[in-house]
Amino acid sequence: MLALLKLLQSLVKTLHSDGTPHQIALGLALGAALGLTPVVNVHNAVVLVLLIMLNVSFGAGLLGWAVFTPIGFLLDPLFHRIGAALLLDTPGLQPLWTRLDHTPLVPFTNFGNTVVLGSVVGWLALFLPIYALGRVAVRRYRTTYGARVQQWRVVQALKASRIYNVWQWFHA
Amino acid sequence: MPDDTVPADARGASGPPAGPTGAAPPAPIGSPTPPAAPPRTRGAVIRWRGIIPLALAIALFVIGYALFAEPIARDTTAEAASELLGTHVEIDRLTLHETSPAVELAGIRIADPFDRMKNLLEAGRIAIELEQEPLLERKLVIRQLSIERVRVGTPRSTPAPPAPATGFAAQALGAVRSWREQFDVPLLSLTPIDTIRAIALDPAQLQTVQRALRLKGEADSVRDAVEAAYANLRLRETLDSARNVAERLQDANPLRLGIGGTRQAIADVRRTLDELQAARRRVEELERGTRAGLDQLRTGVREVDDAREADFAFARGLLQLPTFSAPDIGNAVFGDVTIDRFQQFVYWSELAQDYLPPGLDPRRKPGPRRARMSGTTVRFVRARSYPAFLLRRGDLDVTVDGEGLESGTYTVAVTNLTTAPDVVRQPVRFVLARTGGGSGVSLRAGGALDHLEGRMHDSVTLSAAGLPLPSFAFPGLPLRADLGRGTSALAFERRGERISGDWRIRTSAVSWTPDAARARSLNRLEELAVRVITGLGDLEVSAAVRGTMREPSISVRSNLDRLLSDRIRAVLGEEVQRAEREARAQVERIVRERAAPIQAEAQRIRSEADARIVEARTRVDEARAQLESRLRSLGVR
Numbered sequence: 001m002l003a004l005l006k007l008l009q010s011l012v013k014t015l016h017s018d019g020t021p022h023q024i025a026l027g028l029a030l031g032a033a034l035g036l037t038p039v040v041n042v043h044n045a046v047v048l049v050l051l052i053m054l055n056v057s058f059g060a061g062l063l064g065w066a067v068f069t070p071i072g073f074l075l076d077p078l079f080h081r082i083g084a085a086l087l088l089d090t091p092g093l094q095p096l097w098t099r100l101d102h103t104p105l106v107p108f109t110n111f112g113n114t115v116v117l118g119s120v121v122g123w124l125a126l127f128l129p130i131y132a133l134g135r136v137a138v139r140r141y142r143t144t145y146g147a148r149v150q151q152w153r154v155v156q157a158l159k160a161s162r163i164y165n166v167w168q169w170f171h172a
Numbered sequence: 173m174p175d176d177t178v179p180a181d182a183r184g185a186s187g188p189p190a191g192p193t194g195a196a197p198p199a200p201i202g203s204p205t206p207p208a209a210p211p212r213t214r215g216a217v218i219r220w221r222g223i224i225p226l227a228l229a230i231a232l233f234v235i236g237y238a239l240f241a242e243p244i245a246r247d248t249t250a251e252a253a254s255e256l257l258g259t260h261v262e263i264d265r266l267t268l269h270e271t272s273p274a275v276e277l278a279g280i281r282i283a284d285p286f287d288r289m290k291n292l293l294e295a296g297r298i299a300i301e302l303e304q305e306p307l308l309e310r311k312l313v314i315r316q317l318s319i320e321r322v323r324v325g326t327p328r329s330t331p332a333p334p335a336p337a338t339g340f341a342a343q344a345l346g347a348v349r350s351w352r353e354q355f356d357v358p359l360l361s362l363t364p365i366d367t368i369r370a371i372a373l374d375p376a377q378l379q380t381v382q383r384a385l386r387l388k389g390e391a392d393s394v395r396d397a398v399e400a401a402y403a404n405l406r407l408r409e410t411l412d413s414a415r416n417v418a419e420r421l422q423d424a425n426p427l428r429l430g431i432g433g434t435r436q437a438i439a440d441v442r443r444t445l446d447e448l449q450a451a452r453r454r455v456e457e458l459e460r461g462t463r464a465g466l467d468q469l470r471t472g473v474r475e476v477d478d479a480r481e482a483d484f485a486f487a488r489g490l491l492q493l494p495t496f497s498a499p500d501i502g503n504a505v506f507g508d509v510t511i512d513r514f515q516q517f518v519y520w521s522e523l524a525q526d527y528l529p530p531g532l533d534p535r536r537k538p539g540p541r542r543a544r545m546s547g548t549t550v551r552f553v554r555a556r557s558y559p560a561f562l563l564r565r566g567d568l569d570v571t572v573d574g575e576g577l578e579s580g581t582y583t584v585a586v587t588n589l590t591t592a593p594d595v596v597r598q599p600v601r602f603v604l605a606r607t608g609g610g611s612g613v614s615l616r617a618g619g620a621l622d623h624l625e626g627r628m629h630d631s632v633t634l635s636a637a638g639l640p641l642p643s644f645a646f647p648g649l650p651l652r653a654d655l656g657r658g659t660s661a662l663a664f665e666r667r668g669e670r671i672s673g674d675w676r677i678r679t680s681a682v683s684w685t686p687d688a689a690r691a692r693s694l695n696r697l698e699e700l701a702v703r704v705i706t707g708l709g710d711l712e713v714s715a716a717v718r719g720t721m722r723e724p725s726i727s728v729r730s731n732l733d734r735l736l737s738d739r740i741r742a743v744l745g746e747e748v749q750r751a752e753r754e755a756r757a758q759v760e761r762i763v764r765e766r767a768a769p770i771q772a773e774a775q776r777i778r779s780e781a782d783a784r785i786v787e788a789r790t791r792v793d794e795a796r797a798q799l800e801s802r803l804r805s806l807g808v809r
Contacts, residue, residue, distance in 0.1 A: 038544045052222040052229075076545035087550045088534065097534075098552040104308035113539045115547030 019057040021142075025134030027057035029127050031064025036072040036126070037119040042109045060134070076115055079122055083114030086121065242266050249277070251336075258341025258523070259285035259292070260332040273307060275300045283332030284325075285345055286516060291328055296321025306558040313558055317566035322582065338538075344522040352515050355726050357507035360648035361495045362698045373487060373755075375762045379479040384767035387472040391774040394465035398781045401458045407788055410451045414795040417444045421802045434806055441803045448796045455788045466781055469774045476767050480759065487755035493748055495740075501733035502713075507726055509644050510715040514673045517664040518721075521630045524600075530623040532594050535560070559592035571608075581608045593623040613638040631665040641677055649702060650690040655711060656681025671724060673717040682711045697740070704739050708732055 019027070033047045051061040072079075086093060100106045110116045149155055246266035253261040264279025277298040284290040297320040306313040336342060375381045417440055426434040495501055529535065532553045539546035551560050568584040583605045588598040599622035606615035619632030641655035658679025665672045684706040694702065713730040741748075 038542060040542070048229075049226060052226050053219055055217055055219045073544065076547075080545060080547045083547060088536075094534070094552070097550070098554050101552040102309055102554055102557050104305075107310035110549070112551055113547050113549045115539060115545050118547075 019060070021135045021138040023055065024057040024060040024138050025131045026054075027051060027060030028064040028067075028134040029131040030054075030056065031061030032068040032126065032130050033120075033123045034061070034065035035068025035070075036075070036123045038110075038113075038116055041116055043120060064130070072119060075119070075122065079118030080114045081118065082121055083116070083118030086117055087112065087114060242268055245275075246277075253282075255336045255338065256341060256523075256527075257282065257285070257335075258345045258519075259283045259335045260288075273302050273304060275302070281328075283328070283335075285335060285341075285519065286512075288331040288334075289328050291326045291332075292324065294321075294323045294326050295319050303558075306562075309558060310560075311558045312561045314563040314566070317563060317568075319566075319568045320570070322568065322570055340526050341523060344519060344526070347522060348515050348519045351518055351721060351724065352511055354722075354724055355507065355511055357511070357726070358495065358500045358504045360501065360504035361493075362648055362695070362701050363493065373490075373758045373762060375766050377486070378483045378759065378762055379486070380476055380483050380759070380763045381766045383472070383476045383479045384770040387469070387476060387774050388770045390465075390472055391469055391770070391777045394462070394469055394781070395777045397465060398458075398462050398777075398784070401461060402784055402788070405451065405454050405458060405788065407451055407455075407791070410447050411791055411795055414444050414448055414799055417441060418795070418798045418802055421806070424802070424806065426807055438803065438806050438808055441799050441806070445796060445799050445803075448792055448799070452789070452792045452796070455785065455792060458788075459785050462781055462785070466778050469778050473771050473774055476771050480763055483759045483763070484756055487759050488752060491751045491755055493751065498733045498737040499727060499729070501736050502728035502730050503726060504647055505733060506713050506715060506728040506730060508647070509642055510675055510717070510726060510728055512642075513662065513675055514664060514717050517632060517673065518666075518671070521664075521666045524621050524630055525623070525628055527591060528593055528600065528621055528623045530594055530626045530628065532592070535591070553592045553595060555595060557595065559590045559595045561589075561591040562596060563589040579608075580606045580613060582606050593621075594625065597624065599624060615639065628668050629666070632663070634660075634662045636660045641679055645687055645690070646684070646705070649694075649698060649705070650687045650692060651702065651705065652685045652687045654683045654685065655679045656683060658711075669720045669722065671717060671719065671721060673715075675713075675715045677713045678711070680710045682709060684708075697743070700739060700743060701736060704736050705732065708735065 030047050030051050034044055037044060050056075051058050087097060097112070101112060111120075242265075245268060246263050249266060250261050250263045253263075260283040262279070262281045263277050265277070267276040267278075269276065277300070278296065280293075280295040280298055281291050282293045284292040299316075299318045299320075300314055301316040303313040303315050335345070421437055421441065424437055429437060495504060532555060535551045535553060536548050537551075539549045553559065563586060566584075566586040566589070568582065571581045584602070586602045587600070588596050589600050589602075590596045593599065599620045601620050602618065604615065604617040606613065613636070615634075615636045617632065617634040619630070622629040622631075637659045638657050639660060641658050641660060643652060643654040645651075646653050655677065656679050658677055658681065660675070660677045662675045663673065708731070711730065711732060713728065713732075715726065715728040717724055717726050719725045
């Protein structure tokens with residue numbers, strides 16, 4: 001329940017932030033990596049750095065993480081199959097993997113793990129659709145329900161909360 | 173389509189104004205209606221203010237690493253080693269030397285996978301110096317390994333926690349336990365002489381009778397099948413037709429028949445020859461079709477004969493005779509001790525075959541344990557590169573002072589221990605030697621793991637003198653054997669699935685002590701056995717394990733079993749032989765009455781079927797020869 005409330009809070013804050021739909025959608029698509037792929041991996045550190053350093057919505061990134069985590073768990077068997085197909089069942093790619101496996105630092109990315117590789121490939125494939133859908137959804141929301149929701153007391157309370165200032169600090 | 177730069181208030185939003193980078197400055201707390209915001213723009217791509225939290229996060233990471241890296245690495249290493257070896261591994265301290273790079277482990281204890289109250293190995297300190305370049309490729313190449321304060325086979329005050337149930341080692345341990353159960357170790361039976369009894373065999377219990385009854389069913393079905401197939405040949409019609417043609421043309425002359433008549437006669441003969449040819453093919457098909465059934469009958473008849481020996485053994489078992497054959501005694505007394513020895517080699521060999529696989533194929537192993545699915549982690553092997561793990565050479569030279577059993581100088585050397593033998597192109601070799609010390613113990617061991625180019629050849633030899641030999645409970649008698657100190661030589665070899673092991677021990681210090689825990693009153697034969705055994709001061713045992721992993725066999729010979737066998741035979745010989753003769757006679761009688769007629773019937777069916785096939789073939793061939801002769805008389809060559 002707490003997680004759900006946090007998710008709603010994150011959703012409301014993100015939608016009513018000053019970020020443009022582009023920034024929110026980009027944050028969401030980057031944050032999806034944290035949810036879709038196993039989190040303790042080098043590529044996610046890079047994603048986190050991008051979320052902090054790029055002028056995108058950090059909140060949307062966290063929202064993407066929260067939303068896509070359960071989806072990642074559900075899709076793990078599919079990711080495993082994709083990874084296994086790429087790593088083991090595609091002879092044409094074996095020289096590439098072998099070269100990468102013997103390239104300094106690259107093996108630390110865990111690309112040789114079927115779930116990691118499959119989920120990263122899955123995330124990259126979904127990146128543009130997530131971005132496009134996010135952008136359209138934010139625009140539509142703001143032109144239809146945004147103004148009304150903004151007047152809700154609960155939204156006002158959320159925006160007046162202490163952490164909001166810190167929150168805004170990261171917001172595009 | 174709305175533009176991204178449309179002001180938030182223009183869409184009904186009333187947020188604070190955006191900052192120069194596009195980010196809004198903090199709104200005053202509690203401010204219900206902030207001023208209208210200017211139009212938002214995407215602003216700069218980089219959010220420079222993000223450097224501060226990023227630096228903070230990096231600082232936190234560094235602090236976390238300084239505080240927790242070593243404890244985490246210690247726990248992870250112990251956990252991974254436990255899973256790798258299939259036994260509990262404890263590490264008291266782990267120190268990382270990032271600049272060298274090197275790792276130092278202190279207080280290492282590896283529990284014995286077969287005895288949780290013992291440590292297989294204890295080491296006070298292990299220092300590992302790593303090569304830097306392979307580390308960047310996530311590979312461990314050990315430049316130098318030094319181990320200090322090593323002790324082996326030390327007792328534990330508390331039992332080691334169970335080994336992880338997952339991983340290959342756990343599977344291997346299970347497989348080795350199953351392997352152990354495959355051995356047919358006989359029980360030593362010293363049944364009292366007065367319990368040798370007369371037996372009345374039930375024919376239904378005998379395998380010969382059961383096999384004969386099955387043979388009867390098989391013989392009936394073969395006979396029916398042959399008869400049905402023979403009827404389907406329609407041989408009579410073909411042969412009659414051939415005979416008619418031959419008779420009709422017996423005195424035929426082309427001059428008398430004329431051109432038309434001769435042509436007609438030749439056509440008739442050729443058509444009939446074709447029919448005979450088809451009949452010949454049908455006979456051959458019949459022969460082929462019935463061959464399997466007839467062979468089955470032949471095998472069945474032989475199996476009935478073979479089953480007789482099993483029935484003799486069964487009948488002999490009913491007599492409750494004591495064990496007095498020397499090989500049986502040897503296996504019964506020393507079988508378990510021998511298998512205990514060899515199962516350890518089989519276990520380590522199982523691990524070696526999995527961890528040191530031949531070839532350059534991608535190596536698969538389960539992915540890391542995490543909340544998410546583990547998946548499979550694949551490492552790609554390449555010739556002329558670093559393997560994922562390599563210990564080029566490990567040397568251990570330790571001297572334990574004093575007069576105790578452990579005192580002496582130990583030298584251990586391991587070379588080319590790697591996870592990719594075909595990359596290193598050298599087999600793993602290890603030698604161990606112990607010399608000196610006040611205990612008079614000498615020990616030499618060596619071995620090789622040759623997993624190059626698809627070979628899976630593991631071998632180890634071990635010889636020791638003055639070493640305490642195992643003590644064990646004597647099976648079937650309330651005695652404990654303490655073999656004292658003696659010489660021991662062991663050789664074990666595994667080539668793929670084939671195994672071969674020899675173990676020889678010799679001691680002059682064997683002592684036999686009553687086993688209070690199993691104390692009971694003994695019968696006359698057991699008293700005799702105890703007298704014979706306890707009078708023995710020297711012991712020589714020679715054990716061998718042969719066969720495959722799936723079908724291993726063991727044989728043990730010793731001076732004890734020969735002596736015991738001779739004495740039991742001397743006391744029981746005549747009585748046992750009479751009982752055995754009687755049992756054999758009973759089996760023979762039942763076989764004669766129940767199985768022999770069935771065997772004879774099966775033989776008869778076989779012979780008849782064979783004869784019918786031969787007869788059919790002969791008759792077809794004769795008819796064909798006759799017609800060909802007519803054809804020649806008609807002028808056809």
